Amino acid sequence: MALQSTEEQPIIQLDNVTFRYPGAEANSLEGVSLSIYRGDFIAIAGSNGSGKSTLCKCFNGLIPTYYSGDMEGTVFVDGIATAERSVAELSRNVAYVFQDFENQLVRPTVYDEACFAPLNFGYEDYKERGMNALRMLEIEHLRNEWIWQLSGGQKHMAALAAALALDPDVIVVDEPVAQLDPAHARVIYEKLKLLNERYGKTIVVIEHHTEFIADYCRKMVLMERGGRVRWVKSVAEGLSAVSELNEMNIQPPQVTQAFHALCREQAIEGALYPITIEEAALHWGSAAKRELPSTDAYASAASSSRSAGEPLVRFEGVISGYQGIDRKKKPILQGIDLSIHEGDRIALIGNNGAGKSTLLRLISGLRRPWEGKVTVCGRDTRKSTPEELSDLVAFLFQNPEEMFIADNIRQDVEYFLRARQQQGIEPFIEDVLRRFKLTELQQRDGRLLSGGQQRRTTLAIGMAMRPTIMLLDEPTASLDIASRKELTLLFDQLRDEVKAVVVATHDMQLVADWANRVIVMNEGRILLDTDSRTVFQHPDILDRAALVAPQIVQLCGRLGIEPACLSVEQFIAYMERAQREELVYGIG
Amino acid sequence: MELAEPARKSSIWEKLSVERIKIELLRTAYGQSRTFLSRFDPRMLIGWYSFFAIAPWFIHNKTVLIGMLLAIAVLTYTSKPSVLVFIVLAFGLVTDTAYMLIVALAFGGGLPAALALSTLTLKLLVIALASIAVFSSMDPEKLSDALLSLGMPAQFSFGVAYGYRMLPILIEEYNNLLYSYRLRGRTPLRKGLLGWRSLVYMGKISILAFYPLILNTAKRTRTTVEALEVKGFTYAVKDPKVKRIKLAYLKILPRDYAFLAISAIYVAFLFWLGNQYTL
Numbered sequence: 007m008a009l010q011s012t013e014e015q016p017i018i019q020l021d022n023v024t025f026r027y028p029g030a031e032a033n034s035l036e037g038v039s040l041s042i043y044r045g046d047f048i049a050i051a052g053s054n055g056s057g058k059s060t061l062c063k064c065f066n067g068l069i070p071t072y073y074s075g076d077m078e079g080t081v082f083v084d085g086i087a088t089a090e091r092s093v094a095e096l097s098r099n100v101a102y103v104f105q106d107f108e109n110q111l112v113r114p115t116v117y118d119e120a121c122f123a124p125l126n127f128g129y130e131d132y133k134e135r136g137m138n139a140l141r142m143l144e145i146e147h148l149r150n151e152w153i154w155q156l157s158g159g160q161k162h163m164a165a166l167a168a169a170l171a172l173d174p175d176v177i178v179v180d181e182p183v184a185q186l187d188p189a190h191a192r193v194i195y196e197k198l199k200l201l202n203e204r205y206g207k208t209i210v211v212i213e214h215h216t217e218f219i220a221d222y223c224r225k226m227v228l229m230e231r232g233g234r235v236r237w238v239k240s241v242a243e244g245l246s247a248v249s250e251l252n253e254m255n256i257q258p259p260q261v262t263q264a265f266h267a268l269c270r271e272q273a274i275e276g277a278l279y280p281i282t283i284e285e286a287a288l289h290w291g292s293a294a295k296r297e298l299p300s301t302d303a304y305a306s307a308a309s310s311s312r313s314a315g316e317p318l319v320r321f322e323g324v325i326s327g328y329q330g331i332d333r334k335k336k337p338i339l340q341g342i343d344l345s346i347h348e349g350d351r352i353a354l355i356g357n358n359g360a361g362k363s364t365l366l367r368l369i370s371g372l373r374r375p376w377e378g379k380v381t382v383c384g385r386d387t388r389k390s391t392p393e394e395l396s397d398l399v400a401f402l403f404q405n406p407e408e409m410f411i412a413d414n415i416r417q418d419v420e421y422f423l424r425a426r427q428q429q430g431i432e433p434f435i436e437d438v439l440r441r442f443k444l445t446e447l448q449q450r451d452g453r454l455l456s457g458g459q460q461r462r463t464t465l466a467i468g469m470a471m472r473p474t475i476m477l478l479d480e481p482t483a484s485l486d487i488a489s490r491k492e493l494t495l496l497f498d499q500l501r502d503e504v505k506a507v508v509v510a511t512h513d514m515q516l517v518a519d520w521a522n523r524v525i526v527m528n529e530g531r532i533l534l535d536t537d538s539r540t541v542f543q544h545p546d547i548l549d550r551a552a553l554v555a556p557q558i559v560q561l562c563g564r565l566g567i568e569p570a571c572l573s574v575e576q577f578i579a580y581m582e583r584a585q586r587e588e589l590v591y592g593i594g
Numbered sequence: 595m596e597l598a599e600p601a602r603k604s605s606i607w608e609k610l611s612v613e614r615i616k617i618e619l620l621r622t623a624y625g626q627s628r629t630f631l632s633r634f635d636p637r638m639l640i641g642w643y644s645f646f647a648i649a650p651w652f653i654h655n656k657t658v659l660i661g662m663l664l665a666i667a668v669l670t671y672t673s674k675p676s677v678l679v680f681i682v683l684a685f686g687l688v689t690d691t692a693y694m695l696i697v698a699l700a701f702g703g704g705l706p707a708a709l710a711l712s713t714l715t716l717k718l719l720v721i722a723l724a725s726i727a728v729f730s731s732m733d734p735e736k737l738s739d740a741l742l743s744l745g746m747p748a749q750f751s752f753g754v755a756y757g758y759r760m761l762p763i764l765i766e767e768y769n770n771l772l773y774s775y776r777l778r779g780r781t782p783l784r785k786g787l788l789g790w791r792s793l794v795y796m797g798k799i800s801i802l803a804f805y806p807l808i809l810n811t812a813k814r815t816r817t818t819v820e821a822l823e824v825k826g827f828t829y830a831v832k833d834p835k836v837k838r839i840k841l842a843y844l845k846i847l848p849r850d851y852a853f854l855a856i857s858a859i860y861v862a863f864l865f866w867l868g869n870q871y872t873l
Contacts, residue, residue, distance in 0.1 A: 066824060072823055092829075093823050093824060094823070094826040097824045097826065101824075102824055104817050104820070104821065108763075109816075109817035109818045110817055110818070110821040111759075112818060112821065112825075112827075113756075114624075114734070114755065114758065118735070122825055122827075125830070125839060125840055126825055126827050126836060127829075127830070127836075128830070128835045128836050128839065129839075130839060152624065153759060154759070154762040154763060168825070328613075329614075329617060370777060372776075392773070392776045392777055393776055393777075393779055393780050394781075396776075396777045396778060396779075400777075401777055403773075403774070405770070407813075408767060408770040408771055408774060408806075409774050410806060411771060411774050411775055411802070411803070421778045425778060425779045425780045451809070471778065
């Protein structure tokens with residue numbers, strides 16, 4: 007079954023495709039018809055469980071060849087039905103970068119990885135093909151690096167290079183932003199843009215970070231529950247459908263949300279909203295020119311409450327690090343002096359390798375300072391074991407799966423108290439499970455939960471330890487927007503019970519919404535120790551630490567609003583006030 | 595990659611921490627590409643090694659064995675193996691010798707019997723050092739290609755290389771799981787004689803931590819298997835052309851023959867010497 011080849015023939019075409027995984031109770035895709043044309047840069051958005059990954063696995067034939075579920079309808083790639091071709095054949099047309107891309111890398115070095123697929127297909131010039139892929143992404147310098155020594159961003163790059171080595175027409179990337187920090191995610195998108203513009207590749211991304219969709223994609227597919235396609239629109243049109251997106255738990259770009267709230271009445275039906283900072287700056291350029299003094303209404307949030315008295319944690323001239331493969335000691339932290347007080351909600355930010363995790367490990371006692379001293383609630387960590395310190399400090403790892411050590415999550419939550427042979431803990435455990443909405447899930451193994459549920463579980467494990475200080479390493483990484491919002495709400499639960507919280511994060515939204523103290527780290531030193539409003543007024547420091555301020559903060563910078571609004575709500579309040587005053591001035 | 599220093603005031607733990615083991619393993623695997631033995635063809639090395647791994651079992655002449663040991667000790671030295679490997683080896687030898695002494699004395703053989711048993715130790719030492727010399731000079735990639743070339747199934751040789759690639763990740767994860775046990779567990783309140791309670795505690799969680807590791811790995815494998823499918827690995831396995839292209843770089847050079855010849859002459863000389871002067 008082959009379609010007639012014409013100029014306008016879509017590179018990928020789905021005809022009324024329905025698919026159900028073997029043993030599943032419901033269809034994952036339901037009557038999907040979709041055409042993707044050569045040279046498109048298209049985003050597939052939708053809430054969790056709306057079949058985005060399933061859809062993309064149809065493109066390269068993993069469905070139905072590899073997953074032999076019930077499939078109806080036909081998928082054409084370059085005019086040929088996928089059912090007639092093997093996965094390997096199709097991978098010359100369609101490349102796939104998985105969401106957990108680290109598990110996709112099977113060879114020891116970047117170069118070997120890039121050459122692997124061309125070698126398997128028996129190309130004599132496989133080395134040249136591998137190198138070409140590295141050249142297209144401009145990562146030739148990484149060719150001899152061991153995969154396990156790469157950073158997350160570099161690993162993603164290597165996975166992309168391996169996918170490119172067969173010179174496919176279409177590249178599918180599953181949630182590039184989920185596992186990477188914002189600066190690295192932007193690098194990946196820049197490369198995808200390059201591949202799209204210079205090499206004419208068709209790019210399909212699964213993405214729910216609408217700010218990336220706005221900046222890079224041209225078309226957008228919205229999937230809804232049950233695996234249906236709601237619509238396919240241009241990105242400008244799609245992102246302007248604010249209420250529809252909200253309904254799907256997709257957060258439109260901040261500037262679009264602000265516009266929606268402020269200008270809904272004036273806007274003509276069907277008109278396009280601004281979706282990028284440039285467009286928003288153009289729109290509001292005139293309105294916000296006028297100087298408005300900042301008011302206490304939202305300045306009060308910034309003042310952090312530094313209580314007097316003995317700090318909970320004190321770092322004095324701490325140097326620490328690790329030993330490299332050449333047995334040389336590599337210092338990561340270089341002379342840290344720091345005090346953490348009661349009431350601190352600290353966001354620890356900085357690029358990868360800046361020393362954030364090392365700092366957290368020093369507080370938990372998993373690691374000792376080479377020089378200097380770390381004191382936790384009056385105890386010298388060099389004289390205590392991590393077991394002893396765990397009475398005071400709860401440390402939640404970046405990867406939740408590394409915290410699931412019991413048979414089910416209830417036992418995980420109980421583990422700490424059981425180890426201490428405490429009696430009558432059932433009511434307390436029930437309460438913790440209820441507060442973190444885990445009562446229904448308590449008999450499940452943590453590994454089998456969704457990302458958001460796993461994070462909730464780790465928070466519950468931490469809470470059940472009744473710690474004085476809680477340390478969290480990247481708690482919002484790889485969460486969708488809805489789960490992230492939920493998590494931020496749960497953070498408020500900690501406030502009453504835990505005296506100080508330290509979160510290492512790349513999530514600037516969390517910094518803006520939650521933290522009352524921000525510590526920026528770079529190359530093992532503390533660059534800046536301030537509050538969340540001030541930190542965004544130092545673009546040079548954010549740059550050095552490879553951080554990107556939230557869109558609304560950037561917009562305020564463009565518009566000259568000082569101090570910057572940290573959230574969409576603050577911005578809306580500011581603009582409404584500006585309009586009112588303009589009105590008053592106008593009359594007067 | 596972090597250096598961990600688990601228990602307090604215990605230098606032995608610092609030496610034997612999981613992190614330490616990881617570094618040493620990686621050094622053994624990938625650390626040195628420029629040793630004397632690494633210059634030779636891996637297939638030749640495997641052949642050479644199989645002689646020194648098997649022959650000592652059939653040689654009872656101590657002169658020959660000591661001669662072999664000296665040569666192999668020099669080769670082992672040139673391949674700069676990790677200290678950890680030596681610690682393990684030394685531990686094995688010491689316990690082995692002690693065991694033989696006890697057995698010999700207990701069953702009335704006396705010192706002569708112990709001395710006779712020491713031939714076995716000598717054989718084991720030759721074999722162990724030969725393994726160390728060859729495998730710490732050969733990176734896993736070369737080993738895997740040599741195995742493929744020698745007719746092993748492609749899945750097996752791929753498995754060798756893939757195992758090594760996964761090793762650092764698995765050790766890292768194991769270490770973090772171990773930390774999870776420690777950060778929520780509790781050390782015994784009384785340490786017991788020579789800290790035996792603490793040792794039992796550490797031993798127990800070291801074993802328990804493997805279970806979550808296995809489950810996590812099982813979950814991860816799905817993507818890997820899909821990726822192998824997409825990258826055409828399952829098709830390559832059946833295609834002899836792929837094997838030819840992949841192994842095209844393996845060439846046996848004159849220096850490989852020279853090394854074999856010198857080894858053969860040396861062994862022949864040892865047998866001659868062994869006949870002259872039997873120890």
